Amino acid sequence: MKKKKKQQKNYLDLIPERAPELTWSKGEDGIVTLEVENTGIFNRIAQKLFKRPKYTKVHMEKYGSFLWPLIDGNRTVMELADLQKAEFGDEVEPLYPRVVKYMQIMESYNFISFKNRDIK
Numbered sequence: 001m002k003k004k005k006k007q008q009k010n011y012l013d014l015i016p017e018r019a020p021e022l023t024w025s026k027g028e029d030g031i032v033t034l035e036v037e038n039t040g041i042f043n044r045i046a047q048k049l050f051k052r053p054k055y056t057k058v059h060m061e062k063y064g065s066f067l068w069p070l071i072d073g074n075r076t077v078m079e080l081a082d083l084q085k086a087e088f089g090d091e092v093e094p095l096y097p098r099v100v101k102y103m104q105i106m107e108s109y110n111f112i113s114f115k116n117r118d119i120k
Contacts, residue, residue, distance in 0.1 A: 004012055010036070011097065011103065013076055014076065014077050014103075015075065015115040015116050016071050016077060016080075017072070017114075018111065019110055019112060022081055022111060023052065026065070026069065031059060031062070032060045032068045034057075034060075034062070034111065035056070036056045036111075037054065037055055038054060038055065045118075062092040063073060063092060063098075063102070067076040067080055077099060077103055078096075
């Protein structure tokens with residue numbers, strides 16, 4: 001008897017949306033800075049004892065700074081990649097693997113989630 005292969009979703013078809021609790025700003029140089037609140041008991045202890053900041057600032061590079069404001073919960077990863085290609089040209093090659101990896105990293109830090117991850 002053959003095992004059924006679980007059909008995996010193509011990352012390029014997923015629709016990313018930013019985490020609502022994140023605040024961010026775009027500097028004059030065009031670089032996006034995310035402010036991530038350090039929550040939890042261990043972070044509170046570190047804040048009190050070791051003078052750790054309540055917020056951590058994450059500075060993106062130019063490609064991430066271009067994509068971040070475009071993540072609106074309506075565009076797919078492929079559409080975002082195509083917009084990046086139109087902006088930067090061959091500079092961003094290999095385009096799709098690079099953008100997919102960026103999205104995977106952003107998801108691993110809970111900066112984004114995908115609206116249609118469970119939809120078949």
